[in-house]
Amino acid sequence: MEILNNHTYSEKFQIRIIRLNEVKKRTGYGRTSIYRKMEEGTFPKSLKLGGPLKDKNTFDSSAVGWLEHEVDQWVQSIIEERDSNLIK
Numbered sequence: 001m002e003i004l005n006n007h008t009y010s011e012k013f014q015i016r017i018i019r020l021n022e023v024k025k026r027t028g029y030g031r032t033s034i035y036r037k038m039e040e041g042t043f044p045k046s047l048k049l050g051g052p053l054k055d056k057n058t059f060d061s062s063a064v065g066w067l068e069h070e071v072d073q074w075v076q077s078i079i080e081e082r083d084s085n086l087i088k
Contacts, residue, residue, distance in 0.1 A: 015046065017065035026071055044070035 018026075023034060037043035050061025 016068040019048070019063075019065050023066050023071055026075060037057065044074055058086045 011028060018058060020034070027034065029037070034043060038045055044061040044066055048067050049063040049065055
């Protein structure tokens with residue numbers, strides 16, 4: 001199976017983009033904390049959903065989203081970190 005950016009072809013079609021409200025629900029963090037953690041490099045980076053601006057007189061979509069599986073992996077890593085600290 002062909003590999004595309006570390007994902008197989010079949011996985012590529014299962015990728016979902018989730019918006020900020022869903023990220024907040026899944027993490028329990030607010031907007032400021034999410035963006036701060038992104039800046040620190042401790043949270044997945046967002047994707048700009050609007051394309052490059054072709055005409056400065058047109059509407060610029062500033063919408064962003066996150067890859068669902070990256071947010072889910074981050075949540076799982078927090079759970080694993082907690083569990084590993086309980087064992088010690």
